[in-house]
Structures are given as C-alpha cells and as structure tokens.
Amino acid sequence: MRELVTQVAARTLPPALFARLRQIVFRLKLAEPRRIWRGVFQHVRDVPARGPGYADDAHRAAVIREVERLVGPGSRPRPTLDDDSGALLSLLCAVVSAQRSGPIRVLDFGGGPGVGYAQVQASLCAPHQIEYHVVELASVCEDGRRLFGHDPQIQFHASIPSRLSSVDIVHAAGSLEAIEDWQGLLRALCRLDPRWVLLTGVCCGDFETFASALMLIKGSAIPMWLLNGRAIVDVMAECGYALQLRTLLERVHVQDNFPPSLRLPRGHPSAMLFGKSVD
Numbered sequence: 001m002r003e004l005v006t007q008v009a010a011r012t013l014p015p016a017l018f019a020r021l022r023q024i025v026f027r028l029k030l031a032e033p034r035r036i037w038r039g040v041f042q043h044v045r046d047v048p049a050r051g052p053g054y055a056d057d058a059h060r061a062a063v064i065r066e067v068e069r070l071v072g073p074g075s076r077p078r079p080t081l082d083d084d085s086g087a088l089l090s091l092l093c094a095v096v097s098a099q100r101s102g103p104i105r106v107l108d109f110g111g112g113p114g115v116g117y118a119q120v121q122a123s124l125c126a127p128h129q130i131e132y133h134v135v136e137l138a139s140v141c142e143d144g145r146r147l148f149g150h151d152p153q154i155q156f157h158a159s160i161p162s163r164l165s166s167v168d169i170v171h172a173a174g175s176l177e178a179i180e181d182w183q184g185l186l187r188a189l190c191r192l193d194p195r196w197v198l199l200t201g202v203c204c205g206d207f208e209t210f211a212s213a214l215m216l217i218k219g220s221a222i223p224m225w226l227l228n229g230r231a232i233v234d235v236m237a238e239c240g241y242a243l244q245l246r247t248l249l250e251r252v253h254v255q256d257n258f259p260p261s262l263r264l265p266r267g268h269p270s271a272m273l274f275g276k277s278v279d
C-alpha cells in the first residue's frame with residue numbers, strides 16, 4: 001500500500017514537492033528511507049549475489065506494465081516520462097533525427113523490454129524515424145518481442161550485434177554498472193562507432209570504484225559497481241570520445257549506510273553524453 005501511495009505521489013506531484021515531502025516523512029519517522037545498496041566490496045565478484053536479479057518474474061512484469069503505460073492504448077494523448085533519463089534520450093534522438101533525412105539508428109544496452117524505446121516513441125514527433133536495437137538478457141528480450149512483435153522498428157538481441165553499421169546513438173541507462181567488465185563493455189559499444197554515447201542513471205562519483213549489492217528487487221541481491229566518474233571518462237577518451245555533458249539526475253538515493261566519501265554527489269546518479277572527438 002505504501003509502495004502504491006509513493007508511486008502515485010511520484011507520478012502526480014511536481015518532483016521538487018515530492019522530494020520535499022519525502023524528506024518531511026522521513027524526518028517525522030513516518031516511514032523509513034529505502035536504502036537500495038548493502039555493503040561495500042572491492043569487486044563485484046566479492047558481493048554475495050542472491051536470487052534471479054533482473055530476470056525475476058515480478059520485476060519483469062512491473063517493467064512491462066511501465067512500458068505499456070507509455071505506449072499502450074491508455075497512453076494517449078501523451079504520457080508523462082517518469083524520469084529525466086528518458087527526456088534526455090528523446091531530446092538527443094529528436095536533434096539527431098532533425099539533421100538526417102532517413103531513420104536514425106539507436107542501440108540501447110540493457111534497455112529492458114523497450115523502456116527507452118517507449119519513452120522515445122511517447123515523445124518524438126516523428127517516431128517512425130527511428131530504428132532501435134536493444135541488447136538484453138534472454139528472458140527480457142522475450143518480453144520485448146512479446147510487447148513489440150508487431151513493430152518492425154525495434155529488435156532485441158542477446159548480445160551486441162556484430163554487423164550493425166551507422167549507429168547514431170548508443171544508450172545505456174543504469175546498465176553499465178551491472179556488467180563485471182564495464183570497461184570492456186564501453187570499448188565494445190564504441191567499436192560500433194556511434195556518433196553519440198549517452199549513459200544515464202550512472203552511479204558514479206569522485207570515490208574509487210567499488211562494488212555493492214543492489215537490493216532493489218525483492219528476493220535478489222545484485223552485484224553492481226559504483227564507479228569512479230573520471231575512470232569512465234578515461235575509457236571513453238581512449239576510444240576517441242569526449243565528454244560533452246554531465247548532469248546530475250533528479251532522483252536521489254538514500255546512502256546513509258555508506259561512509260560519506262563513498263556516496264553519490266548529494267545522492268544523485270549522473271547522465272553523461274559523449275561525442276566522437278573530431279580531431
């Protein structure tokens with residue numbers, strides 16, 4: 001019930017008012033803040049993993065409902081985008097699309113059953129001008145194909161497709177940190193030679209990279225990285241990409257169970273946009 005009230009409030013109230021109300025609720029001890037990470041480890045392999053993680057049935061069903069809310073029959077005339085990550089991706093797609101006569105090509109690593117695609121479709125004025133590729137876990141790919149089987153604009157892949165040319169945008173929202181070899185993933189994505197790489201929901205800060213258990217999905221502890229921001233920029237620079245934009249996203253994570261030096265900047269994840277270096 002509390003979860004439902006929170007979700008409704010998060011969707012209906014202006015974000016600043018919602019954040020303020022949350023603070024008051026926690027200060028008055030009417031509810032406990034949700035701490036989504038447990039423990040500090042050197043490496044993701046040290047984290048005691050538990051449960052099915054992102055393949056969990058209930059979690060997948062909740063994400064499917066979110067996609068349906070954005071593009072299902074009840075979504076007209078225009079649904080709200082839940083987060084600023086979706087707005088950033090949509091804006092980037094709109095700008096790249098406006099500079100192009102044909103469709104643009106997007107590869108979304110860890111894009112769920114079409115979460116980013118649904119956000120873009122829900123907001124772009126020329127939604128047919130996009131070819132969207134999602135790389136996901138096999139079970140999530142199946143969800144996506146069930147949801148979008150009729151739609152030739154989106155395809156799901158269990159690994160990064162090797163023969164994909166002219167990719168305009170690589171997008172990864174909250175997925176880089178889930179990958180043990182996150183540097184190798186960035187390098188593989190850059191080998192697709194995209195014009196832009198948009199990383200959103202990035203859990204990074206000035207601290208040295210460490211690992212923790214993500215407790216967001218009931219019954220699961222998912223090993224993930226919390227990354228040094230500079231290290232991401234360095235890998236991207238090696239691959240010929242320069243940081244064009246870094247902003248803190250609106251969401252705030254409660255991290256009072258971590259030492260202050262290991263917390264995200266004021267609790268916020270980041271968005272980072274990299275462009276191909278021109279010289």
Ligand SMILES: C[S@@+](CC[C@H](N)C(=O)[O-])C[C@H]1O[C@@H](n2cnc3c(N)ncnc32)[C@H](O)[C@@H]1O
Nearest residue numbers: 054110111112115135136137140173174175178
């Ligand atoms: C935090 S969720 C983000 C989902 C989506 N991008 C969004 O913004 O809502 C991380 C996603 O990464 C996916 N993921 C985890 N490991 C993966 C892997 N090895 N290959 C592809 N996707 C993976 C998960 O299934 C999950 O959908």
